[in-house]
Amino acid sequence: MVMPPAQDSRSQLFIQKAAREREMRASGKSRATAILFSLGLTVAGILMIVFLYPGGGNSAPQCDGHTMSPGDKCVIIGSDGGTFSYHQMLQRQEASHPTWLVIGIIALLLAIVFFMGVFTTYNPKRPWGTPVQGYCPRCGQPSLREKLTSYSVTRGRQRTTWRTMVALCTPQCGYGATRQP
DSSP, X not given: OOOOOOHHHHHHHHHHHHHHHHHHHHHTHHHHHHXXXXXXXXXXXXXXXXXXXXTTSSOOOEETTEEOOTTOEEEEOSTTOEEEEHHHHHHHHHHHOOHHHHHHHHHXXXXXXXXXXXXXXXXXXXXXXXXXXXXXXXXXXXXXXXXXXXXEEEETTEEEEEEEEEEEOOTTTOOEEEEOO
C-alpha cells in the first residue's frame, strides 16, 4: 500500500509542481515542447505516406513476383482478373494496401489539431490559474491565482493520485498555499 506523504510535505509538492508549471507557461517552454511534438507528428505522418504506403515512394508494381516497368502488361487470371498495364497495376497496388496512407493522414490531422490547440492552450501571455478574491497574506497584493493541481506516485502497478487547489502569488512574492477542491 502506498502511504501518502505527510500533509506538509505533500502541500509543498503541490506548490512546487504548480510553480514549475507556471514558470514553464510564462517562459514559453511548454509551447515550444508542444510545437516540437506537433512537428514530429507531422514528419511521422509524411514519412508513413511517402515511404511505407505502397506506391507512395518509387516502388514499382509486382506481377507474379516480378517487378514491372512502364510499358509492361500483367495478365491476372481469376474473378477480378484481366490484362493490366503498369499504371493500372500501380493503382491496384496502392488501393490494396491503404493502411499506411490512412495512418499517415490521421497523424497529419492530429498534428494539425494539436498545433492549433498549442496557440490557445500554451499561450505564455495567458496567466496561470484563475484569480482569487482577496489579498496575498505575505505581500498584501491582490495577485493570488489558483488552479487544480494533481500529484501522482506509481509503485509497481499501483498508481495513487492526489488532487488539490493550489494558490500562488507572484514569483517575486513566492507565497503558495493549498486547499481541498
